[in-house]
Every structure is written in structure tokens, then in C-alpha cells.
Amino acid sequence: MRLMAPNRLLMILGCSLLPLVLLALMMGPVFISPASLLRALFEAMGLKAAAGGASQDGLILFSIRFPRVLLAGLVGVCLAVCGTAMQGLFRNPLADPSLIGVSSGASAGASLMIVMGGGALLQGGQFAGLSVVALGAFGGGFLAVILVYRLATSETGTSVATMLLAGIAISALAGALNSLLSFIADDEMLRRISLWQMGSLDAANWPRVWIAAGAVALVMFLLPREGAALNAFLLGESEARHLGIAVDVVKRRLILMTAMAIGISVAVAGTISFVGLIVPHIIRLLIGPDHRYLIPASALAGAMLLIVADAFARVVVAPAELPAGILTALLGTPFFLSLLAQKRRVEEN
């Protein structure tokens, strides 16, 4: 018994993404009315309204809101889609990208930069719109995954079970490094470390949007081609091989893709937990585990969840901000629990 037809869900998600983006653009410490949102959009498209010059709303929209909402959406896509890929690869609906060490590696990398980098580096050090901390996060995350992958690969192929264990080991190691760095950090650094680990999109700017867009473009170009392979993977590796899937090639591709995409999303937005685990799960409860639909639907739902969470993060304690990572869990969990309950009711009848 399925709760929804896949095409219907894709249509619903697709149709609600744009209104949601527009709504998110209006929300923030400064509320932008629909009328001035439209005016600013028209101005941007060259259809200058009667009043000359860029309005204040236009300025807020294009230098703050737009990059932020777009970044939220793009990071949401990365997290949700990579979560889907990992759950398929590990044949485990409880898997998520952090399982292969990427999140803890990134945390350790970021902490290292915060503690070792010192004040000067933190203020001025920028590269392509990314702070030194973000670069440290990307490096740390990527390094951890490569290590995990190497540990699990022998000449007979990559063992998913060994990868799971290696991921736990490397995560523990990175966690210990992280604790050590927190221990030697001063109060200011400690606050930065813990805020960074909660994940937030407040550092959004256009260069970060372009970097995240690159990651999403690559993932959404490559991953949907592996939909049939991921479906076969769920039967087991031997069965996938008997169905003509080049198992080791697919595995390597998925791991590298996840390391790259999650590394980038962690670098631009910190570790935002929950999206990668729960979004694919929710979609699977609704439409079943067929990856040909699961991947695009998770991408849309991941983008929407993070856009909504970030919009709330901006307004609930305005003019201050909550880390978006807290809100993804606060918003997603009740929805997920209600779906579980509904599913149980359907099965009992």
C-alpha cells in the first residue's frame, strides 16, 4: 500500500517550490511585501518601475535574501540526495552521509582552522568567497571519506560492511580531534566552533551560491543515471552484479560524489544534520523505494525543508538568528512522526 503515486508527489513538490521560494524571500528581520518583491524583481529584469534607483528592498533582496534562499535550497538538495545515495548504497534506510565520516571530518577540519587560524586569518582570510574555516571543513570532510574508502577497498573490491566500520572509526577519531581542539580553544573560539557545528546559512553570498550550484549541477547530472543501479543494489551486491551492474564502479562514483557534494555543503553552511537522513526516508514512506523517483523527489523536498527551516531561523528570534540545523530537526521530526503513525494506520487496516 503506497500513500501516493510518484508522479503526483513530484508534481506537488515541483509546483510548491517556487511559491515557497517567493515566500522565503519576503521573510526576515525586514519584511518585504509581495508588491515590493515584485517591483524589485521587475527592476532586476530591466523593466524599471517609475521610481528611479535601486530601492532599499531591492538591495536587501539581491545582496542578502536571494543568495541565502538559493544557498539553502542548494544545500538542501545536496544533503537529501546524498542521503538517498548512501541509504541505497548501504542498503540501510538509517544510513546518512555522516556514516562515511564526512561530517565529523569536516567538523574537525573547521575546528582546526578556528583554533589554529587565529584572529587575523579569521577576519581577512578569504578564498573564492569561502572563509578559511569553510576550506578547512571541505578538506577535512573529503580527507575523511578518502581514508574510509581506502580502508574498505582491497583488490577484491570495496566492502560496504568494512566501510561502515571504517566510517565509525574515522568519525570517532575526528570526534576526538574535535574535542581536543575544543578543549584547548578559548571562549570565543569555543562559541564559534559550536555555532559552526549547528549549521547556519548566515554567511551566504553569491560566490557560495555559485559553488553550491556547481555541486548540485554535477550531482543532479550524474546521480539520476544511477537510479536503476541503486534499485538493483537493494537486492544485494551479488544480485546487482548478476543484473549487469558494474558494482565497484558505481560504488566509487557514489562515494566520490557524496564526498564532494557534502564536503561543499558543509563548507558553505556547516553541518546541518537530519536532512540527509529524514528527507529520503519521508519520501520513501510516501512513494516507495524506487530511486528513479526517489532521487528527484528527495532533491525537491530537501531544498524545501531547508528553505523553510532557514526562513524560520531568520524570523523566530529576530533580529537575532537561530542556527538552521536546529530548525530542520524541529520542523522535520513532527512531520516524520505523523507520517509513521499514518503509515501504521494504513497497514493495520
Place this chain on the structure above:
Amino acid sequence: MSLSANNLSLTLSNTPLLNAINLDVLPGKISTVLGPNGAGKTSLLRVLVGELAPDTGSVTLNGCALQDCPAIQRAKTLAVLPQHSLLNFPFTAAEVVMLGRTPHASGIAHDREIVAQALQAVDGDYLAGRIYTQLSGGEKQRVHLARVLAQIWESSIEGDRYLVLDEPTSSFDLAHQHLTLEVVRNLAEKGVGVLMVIHDLNLAARCSDHMFLMQCGSMVVSGTPQEVLQRDIISSVFQVEATIGVHPRSGTPLVIT
């Protein structure tokens, strides 16, 4: 053409599992592998389908060395039904069967038709829309049987087709055991070469064209059911005293223990 093992030997962690095994699975024929537990039946199957690499010897599929055979060509000509499945995601039964069409690019409408026919062949049309994870053990196994049937449903330009089954009847009731044999028989009549591991000697006797009897990693004897199922062979391999009769309807050997 055939699926052939030539002088296979296999040792895993210093335990010899297979010793100089030769075997041919011929198109249109049903072959069964028999033997006590630990005789190496499953190891032989795993080497034959490429899951394990032999230490010496080789496996050829339609004359092409198995490890050099392109994955898609292999998938279109060789289907494998394992003893257990790891699948624990809530596909519908029809979706599981549809996975068997993965190597084919024959179009969704055509594939749906084949899936429906394959499910019907295993008495599973009523399962189509049900969630796989909620089925009973026997129903799950039938869904997987339908999946491998769908994989090699139509003759392929890549060559003769083969189906390898590891204890396909282990979780079936009597009716479905016989249904499985009938399915396999129909498949052989369409030109598919079938190799099964099976424990029930009488079931094997009723369906086999050729039998391979294994003991301790070696092939003890191979031949027709009449040649293999003999009193002294059974007592030496299985350590059981048996009387060999004749099945009153099929005329095949009947092993009474």
C-alpha cells in the same frame, strides 16, 4: 554452446572446497547438483556464476571466459536465484520482478507485460501490488523466482540462456515445490539451460535430465537419475541405507530411506 566448468579448484582460508570439477550445463536440459551438507554445492554455484574466482580452472559462458564476458551480455544470458535475499526495502512485488528487467532496454510497456507473465508463472499474480517486505518467506522466494524468470524471459541475441538456482524449493509447500519444477521444466523446453542445487532426491529425480553428485568438494558421479541414484552410491555418499524403487507414475527412480 553451454555453461561449462573446466577443472575447477577452489581453496578458501586453507580449506579445500572444490577439487578438479568438470561440469556442463546444456541449453534445454535440467541439471541438478546433489550432495550432503558441506559437499561444496554452493561453492560450485558461486564459482559458476562468477561470485568467487577459482584458484585453477575456468568457467565459460557460451564459449566466452566468464570473467571476460561483458556484464550486460552476462546478465542477459545468465540469471541466478540465491538461497536468501537481503532485500528489506518496501518495493511492491511487481517492482521486485521488474528489477529482473534491469539489463534489458526493451521498453516499459513490454517489461510490464513480462513482469505480469512471470508473476503468473509462479502463481503470484495476486502478489503484484503487495509490499515485498510484508510477504511470507515462501511468497518472497516466489517473487524472486519470478524476478529471475523475467530476466531471461525472452531468447537473447547474446546466446543461449541459463538459470542457476540454489535450493529453490527450500521454503515452499508441496504444491509450490511441484510448481517450481514445472516452471523450470517449461523454461528448459524453451531452450534455457537449468542448474539447480536441490536436497530432495526424489524431486531431483523427477525433473533432472542430468545429475551431479558431490562429496567433499569432488564430483563422485554424474549421469542420468537412473545412473546416479543407486543403492551403493547413496549409502556411501549420504551414509544412509536406501531402497531404490520406481515412481509409479513418472517411472523415475524413487529413493526410500
